[in-house]
Amino acid sequence: MAIDLYKGFTNMITGESFRCISFDEDAFIFEWIVQPFGYIPFEHIHLEQDEIFYVKKGALRIVIEGKEQIAGPGTSITVPKGKRHIAFNDRPEVLECEVRYTPGLDNYAFFQCFGGLTVDRQMNKKGGINIGKMLYFTGKMKARCITRPTSVPVPLFRLAIAFFLVAGSLLGWKKLYTKYTGAAR
Numbered sequence: 001m002a003i004d005l006y007k008g009f010t011n012m013i014t015g016e017s018f019r020c021i022s023f024d025e026d027a028f029i030f031e032w033i034v035q036p037f038g039y040i041p042f043e044h045i046h047l048e049q050d051e052i053f054y055v056k057k058g059a060l061r062i063v064i065e066g067k068e069q070i071a072g073p074g075t076s077i078t079v080p081k082g083k084r085h086i087a088f089n090d091r092p093e094v095l096e097c098e099v100r101y102t103p104g105l106d107n108y109a110f111f112q113c114f115g116g117l118t119v120d121r122q123m124n125k126k127g128g129i130n131i132g133k134m135l136y137f138t139g140k141m142k143a144r145c146i147t148r149p150t151s152v153p154v155p156l157f158r159l160a161i162a163f164f165l166v167a168g169s170l171l172g173w174k175k176l177y178t179k180y181t182g183a184a185r
Contacts, residue, residue, distance in 0.1 A: 002182030003112040003119070005030070011118050013127030014041055015089070018115065020108070021098065028107035028145075032097045034058075034089040041128040043086040043150045049101040051079040053087070058095035062087040084150045105145040109181050113137035116180030133176065135161050136168030140177050 003009070008019030008031070015038025021029040032053075043063075053060055053076060060071045064085045071077045079085045089095035101107055114129060122130040131149075138146060139161045148157050168174070177183070 001179075003115045003180050005108060005111055005115060009115040009119050011123070011127050013123065013125070014038055016040070016127075018111070020111070023104055023108045025104050026102065028101040028104040028111070030099055030111070032095075032099045034095040034097075036092045036094065037090060038095070039088045040086050041124075041126045043084055045084050045148050045150055046079070046081050046101065047146045047148060048081055048105060048144055049103065049107075050081050051085075052100040052102070053077045053079075054098040054100070056096040056098060058089060058093050059091050060087060060095055060097060061090050101145065106141060106143055107145045109141050109183065110137070110143055110145050110147075112181045113141075113177065116176065131160075132164050133168065133173055135164040136173050137177055137180075139165030140168070140174070141181075141183075 005018070005020035008017055010017040015035030017031075017033040019031040021031055023029070053062065053071065055071045055073055055075055057073055060077065062069050062071070062077055062079070062085060064079055065083050069077055113134060117123065117129040117133060122133060137143075148154070152160065
C-alpha cells in the first residue's frame with residue numbers, strides 16, 4: 001500500500017516527524033516536528049522551490065548560505081530556491097513548524113519515496129536515507145522537486161541519477177517505487 005503522507009512518518013535517528021497538511025500545484029505544505037537536538041542530516045539545495053518555515057513552537061536554528069538565523073514562535077524564514085541550507089533544533093524542547101514548498105511540483109510522490117525509505121529504515125547512521133534508492137526514485141518519476149545535497153557537485157549529481165536509474169532498474173527497485181507511491185509507471 002502507498003505511503004499516506006497525511007498520516008505522517010518519523011525518522012527516529014534525526015528526531016524529525018513529517019505529516020502532509022495539503023498539496024496542490026501551488027504548494028506542498030507539511031507539519032515538521034523535531035525532537036530536542038534533532039536535525040536535518042545534510043546541507044542541501046532545493047533547485048526549483050522556495051522553502052518557507054513557519055515556527056509554531058520552539059526555536060529553529062537554520063544556516064542559509066553560511067549565515068545562521070534563529071526563528072521563534074510566530075516567525076518565519078524563507079529559503080529561496082538554489083540557496084544551500086541546513087536546519088536544527090538545538091534546544092531541549094520540541095520544535096514545531098509548518099513548512100511550505102512553493103510551487104508544489106511533484107513533492108507528494110517524492111515525499112512518499114522519502115517516507116517509504118524512512119519507514120523501511122533504509123538509512124545511514126546519521127539518519128540520511130539511502131541515497132542510491134532516492135536517486136533512482138528521482139529519475140524514475142522525472143522529479144521536478146529535486147533536492148541536491150551540497151556535498152555532491154551538479155554534474156556528479158546528474159550522473160548519479162542516471163547511474164542509479166539504470167542500476168535500480170536492474171536491481172528491481174521499481175517494486176519499492178510502486179510500494180511507496182502506488183504508481184506502476
